[in-house]
Amino acid sequence: MPEPIRLKTPLRDEDVERLRIGDRVLISGILYTGRDAAHRRLFELIKEGKELPFDIRGQIIYYVGPTPAPPGKVFGSAGPTTSYRMDAYSPALIERGLKGMIGKGMRSDVVKEAMRKYKAVYFAATGGAGALLAKRIKRAEIVAYEDLGPEAIQRLEVEDFPVIVINDIKGDDLYIEGEKRYKKT
Amino acid sequence: MREIDVRLIIEKVKELCIQANTELGEDVLQAFDHAIEKEESPLAIEILKELKENARIAREERVPICQDTGVAVIFLEIGQDVRLVGGDLKEAIFEGVRKGYREGYLRKSMCHPFTRANTGDNTPAILHTEIVPGDKVKVMVAPKGGGSENMSRVVMLTPSDGIEGIKRYVVQRVKESGSNPCPPTIIGIGIGGNFEQAALLAKKSLLRPLGSRNPDPELDGLESELLEEINRLGIGPQGLGGRTTSLAVHILMMPCHIASFPLAINIQCHAHRHKEIII
Numbered sequence: 001m002p003e004p005i006r007l008k009t010p011l012r013d014e015d016v017e018r019l020r021i022g023d024r025v026l027i028s029g030i031l032y033t034g035r036d037a038a039h040r041r042l043f044e045l046i047k048e049g050k051e052l053p054f055d056i057r058g059q060i061i062y063y064v065g066p067t068p069a070p071p072g073k074v075f076g077s078a079g080p081t082t083s084y085r086m087d088a089y090s091p092a093l094i095e096r097g098l099k100g101m102i103g104k105g106m107r108s109d110v111v112k113e114a115m116r117k118y119k120a121v122y123f124a125a126t127g128g129a130g131a132l133l134a135k136r137i138k139r140a141e142i143v144a145y146e147d148l149g150p151e152a153i154q155r156l157e158v159e160d161f162p163v164i165v166i167n168d169i170k171g172d173d174l175y176i177e178g179e180k181r182y183k184k185t
Numbered sequence: 186m187r188e189i190d191v192r193l194i195i196e197k198v199k200e201l202c203i204q205a206n207t208e209l210g211e212d213v214l215q216a217f218d219h220a221i222e223k224e225e226s227p228l229a230i231e232i233l234k235e236l237k238e239n240a241r242i243a244r245e246e247r248v249p250i251c252q253d254t255g256v257a258v259i260f261l262e263i264g265q266d267v268r269l270v271g272g273d274l275k276e277a278i279f280e281g282v283r284k285g286y287r288e289g290y291l292r293k294s295m296c297h298p299f300t301r302a303n304t305g306d307n308t309p310a311i312l313h314t315e316i317v318p319g320d321k322v323k324v325m326v327a328p329k330g331g332g333s334e335n336m337s338r339v340v341m342l343t344p345s346d347g348i349e350g351i352k353r354y355v356v357q358r359v360k361e362s363g364s365n366p367c368p369p370t371i372i373g374i375g376i377g378g379n380f381e382q383a384a385l386l387a388k389k390s391l392l393r394p395l396g397s398r399n400p401d402p403e404l405d406g407l408e409s410e411l412l413e414e415i416n417r418l419g420i421g422p423q424g425l426g427g428r429t430t431s432l433a434v435h436i437l438m439m440p441c442h443i444a445s446f447p448l449a450i451n452i453q454c455h456a457h458r459h460k461e462i463i464i
Contacts, residue, residue, distance in 0.1 A: 001227050001231070022228070022425075036301075037301055065294075066252050066292070067248070067290055068290045068291075068292070069290070070290040076248065076290060076292070077248050077251060077252040078252050079251055082365050104364060104424075124364075124425070126232055126235050127332065127423060128239070129235050129236060129238075130239070130250065131240075131249065135242065148303075149303050150292050150294075150303075164228070164425065175363060175424050178228075178420075178425045178426020178427070179420050179421070179424070180419065180426075182421055182426045182428060184417040
């Protein structure tokens with residue numbers, strides 16, 4: 001297997017353009033956490049024409065609701081949650097400059113089309129590998145919606161955070177291609 | 186009559202919540218090893234190795250295997266010769282869950298269905314109680330994540346659908362679930378009973394150790410057949426393509442109404458967590 005590609009955030013168009021489905025990527029820099037309730041609130045702000053709580057341009061949102069950090073640790077267990085629940089909100093965020101999303105599970109055609117049109121990618125992290133992924137998180141601070149507990153938006157500093165490209169800007173989908181390749185009829 | 190103080194149950198439930206969420210069972214680890222041997226996709230092998238490494242880190246550092254530490258599902262078997270003293274049993278179980286999720290730094294995932302406001306302590310737990318012969322109490326804690334639970338279904342088939350109908354529905358359900366329930370999965374199937382009993386059978390079937398045979402030869406054969414068909418789908422670990430879509434299929438069956446043919450499919454992710462104790 002080829003060596004993983006190393007990426008630093010924020011992502012530029014040229015970073016995203018060269019990624020293809022199946023690429024293994026190690027991300028260093030900043031990830032913003034956000035899942036169901038936080039997305040609903042971000043979407044409401046956009047609908048009302050208000051500012052978002054952080055500058056979303058070039059950024060990556062990680063769909064995660066971590067466990068609380070135990071004493072002496074930066075972060076708790078932190079694997080991805082299933083992404084389709086964010087599908088209704090993602091296109092509006094992509095349109096405003098969001099460059100990457102990390103989760104697990106297939107996205108809707110509308111999200112894939114937004115990724116193609118505005119040049120964004122969707123990555124998967126290994127679902128259920130929360131203990132392993134937490135070790136790549138070096139710092140964490142709450143940015144917004146502290147009242148949401150595990151669903152609050154946090155700014156994470158990560159080093160070599162391992163992900164795989166699922167949807168690239170060409171409109172390809174690793175879930176479809178991978179299944180096709182190993183299907184036995 | 187043997188007396189058991191419910192305050193002892195509080196402590197045991199607390200410990201089981203923490204243990205279940207940090208220590209993956211040997212049977213699951215062995216199933217990962219078998220899958221690595223058979224797997225054809227290099228990426229899938231990487232994922233399976235990652236899952237083993239994740240389990241090792243979780244156990245050694247006492248952190249949850251998965252951040253979704255789940256709904257606390259609790260199976261209680263109470264011997265009919267036991268008298269429970271010292272307080273309210275259900276409250277004791279809930280208190281054990283509260284303490285376990287607080288002191289173990291586990292995620293609290295229970296919320297109001299409409300407002301989505303978190304209850305803050307992971308209660309209520311889902312409690313299944315059974316009265317059995319004897320003078321002991323068995324407590325099993327099986328935390329269940331949302332991703333795989335969301336892909337589960339109960340369907341009231343028609344008797345004429347037969348075994349073929351079951352196969353079709355199960356394979357279709359696994360196919361449609363794709364990468365969502367965090368494959369490699371374990372497929373729990375309940376056949377018969379009625380609407381709610383089928384779901385409970387499916388959930389209980391998951392508790393059988395991985396790698397063990399179904400004592401009913403007909404169901405054992407059906408399990409093997411379904412597993413083979415599921416693993417021909419090509420979904421693979423995390424849905425990225427491969428041979429290992431599911432690690433096992435488990436079935437529990439009981440008689441049903443002459444008009445009915447209930448089927449429940451409870452999908453379990455690879456973070457297959459359950460711990461038990463007999464008091």
